[in-house]
Amino acid sequence: MSFSDHKITAFQHKITDLPDQPTLAPNELKARFDSSPEELRQAVNGICDDASRLEARVEGIVVDTFGDTITEEMLSDELDANLMRRSDLYFGTYTGDGVYPREITLGFAPKMVFIMRADGMTGSTGYTYQFLAFPVEESEQPDYCLLTQTGFRLNSPGDKSRINAKDIKYVYIALK
DSSP: OGEEEEEOSSSSOOGGGGGGGOOOOOOHHHHHHHHHHHHHHHHHHHHHHHHHHHHHHHHHHHHHHHHTTTOOOOOOHHHHHHHHHHHSSSEEEEEEOOSSSSEEOSSSSSSSEEETTTTTOOTTTTTEEEEEEEOOGGOOOOEEEOOOSSSSOOOGGGGGGSSSSSSOEEEEEEEE
């Protein structure tokens, strides 16, 4: 298989090679006009056939080399979403509304949640823009973020938390 096998260096019958007043029979003249497009058709079809064989060989090499390995680029959006729901890590975003307390529903009781501003800002004097919440004794419940049976609750005691500031986008990672 070689793509160069289909290379056309010159057409067999060129119209410009005919005399100005052709003496060919009508059928021969028609065949002469059709010969170049036919050469092109055969060459292109040959290239397509070779490409199909090459594609099958490459696919075989990929399967032999990588086996069951799946990379993110190989996943469809639907399959990717299904895998994320089945994994132990859940990622999400929310946009702050400035209202405390605020419930973020995940549909499960997380073991741990990490929240931070999507723009990467981590805090300023007297304020925190990120938080790591994990289960603690009831008497030691965190002031800023409380894990619940269905997700987590954002609080802002003494107005020191900025994990739900109005119109700010936040990202979170939750461990199921």
